[in-house]
Amino acid sequence: MDLKLRQCFLAVDDHDKALYFYRDVLGLEVRNDVSFEGMRWLTVGSPLQPDVEIVLEPPGASPDASPADRELMARLLAKGMLRGVIFTTADCDALHERVREAGAEVLQEPMNQPYGVRDCAFRDPAGNLLRFMERSDDTAGA
Structure with missing residues (x-):
């Protein structure tokens, strides 16, 4: 099979804070900034991976989500x-x-880490877990 990852989705509760964090702190490109029916989506990605994007969407953005589902999200x-x-x-x-x-x-x-990477972890402004890993032969078995 010829499969590639194209997009993944993260829920954010404040698109302006997310924009600052993902663009200005992490250095990702903004590929789309779309408003539709009172909601907003940002699409960001690494300049090193032009075919992979992260869509920053409102919690419970699915059109099938009930108000209760959106509140839970x-x-x-x-x-x-x-x-x-x-x-x-x-x-x-x-x-x-x-x-x-x-x-x-x-x-x-x-x-x-014992599995061969050096890594760290943060939360983005919305609370999403972000891990950053560096592969290195030097970290194996550390």
Whole structure:
């Protein structure tokens, strides 16, 4: 099969804060900024991966979501209970310092993992988990 990842979705409760974080702190490109029926979607991606995008959407944005479903999604987002994404980087420590200085909530300082990566973790302004990993032969077995 010829399959490739094209888009993944993260719920955000404040698109302006998300825009600042993903564009200005992480350095992702804004590919779309769309308003529709009182909602807003941002699409961002790495300049190094022009065919992969992260869609930042309102909690419970599905047209089939009931008001109760949307409220539940908003509460789960506020608790940081929704899934996130994992990025790779050439320098985990430098990225960690830049994101920490921007005021993001630190979940894990950079550390060598026994499975061969050095990684750190943050929450974005909406509470989504973001991990940043650096592959290195030096981290194996650390």
